[in-house]
Amino acid sequence: MFDFMYDLPEWAMFVSCVLLVGGLSAAALALMYALRRLWPPGSHGPNMVNTMLSGILLPTGMVITFVAADIWQQDAKGRTAVEKEAVAVADTMRVVKFLPADLREQVTGVLDDYIREVVENEWPLMGEGRASQIAEDQLETLMVISVRIEAGTDGLGVQRAAEALRRYTMAIEKARNQRLLVSHSRVMPTKWIAVLVLLFVAACVLSELHMTQRRPLILSLTLFSLGFGATLYLIASFDRPFTGTTIIEPTSLSVLLVRG
Structure with missing residues (x-):
């Protein structure tokens, strides 16, 4: 629903959200003005509107809170998955030191290629909800290497290193899968529609309440647009943890690549 905003600078995204709520407020004002002309208010109109204002703002705030809570949870899951993936990669690098020189170079090469592929290619793809098949193949290569080493050696130390390599490769794969799942998460259009409808109704109530006072x-409508526009900006910017200005950066993986 807000796809076009993620290609905008941060300030432009904020302005777009404020203008969106401002547009709803303008539409609400026009509607209530037309209704007032067609159906003039009675003597008890303002009291009803005063009561309704607090009644409509409460569910509006609750719905926005629920939507925002889902966003924060997804963002936290994404950051946790990235950190777990980096930890598993670091553990793999430590285990590789106990392998023979030829195997160590082979595993290190595949691991470095995996990190580079994830940082340089898969991260941009996640913004589109996609993944890198090359990274997937490199993890499979690491798993095959660990199994081959484990089955093809009699040395206890090398066998245990191969077991640890297989275990940490599985941990990398698990963390990566969680990261990719989070990259697909979006606020459902029905939730956005509910929020916008509630904001429109609240703007209608504000318009009716102050219609006779310029x-x-x-x-009231300007502050309403600014306040709820900022709220929508905050939710929309964190809606996709791997897209836009609030993107989760692959910093921990990049550091491991430099260390490697």
Whole structure:
């Protein structure tokens, strides 16, 4: 629903969200003005609107809170998955030191290629909800190497190193799968529609409440647009942890690549 915003600079994304709520407010004002002309308010209209304002803002805030909570959870899952993947890669690098020189170079080469592929190619692909098949193949290569070493040697130390290599490769794969799952997460369109409808209704109530007072009307709708526009910006910017200005960076994996 907000796909076009993720190609914008951060400030432009913020302005777009404010303008979106401002557009809803303008539409609400036009609707209530037309209704007032067609159906003039009675003497008890303002009291009803005053009561309804607090009644509509409460569910609006609750719905936005629920949507935001889902966003924070997904963002936390993404960051945790990246850190677990980096830890598993670091553990693999330590285990490789106990392998014979020829095997050590082979495993280190595949591991370095995996990190580089993830950082340089898979990270941009995740913004589109895709993954790198090359990274997948490199993990499979690491698994095959560990199994071949484990089955083809009689040395206890090398066998245990191969077992650890297989275990840590599985940990890398598990963390990567979790990272890719988070990259597919999106706020459902139905949730966005519910939030926008509630904001529209709240703007209608504000418009009706201050229709006869120009200054309070303009100020209330402007502050309403700014406040809830900032809220939508915060939710939308964190909606996709691997896309946009709030992207989760592969810093921990990049550090391991430099160390390697």
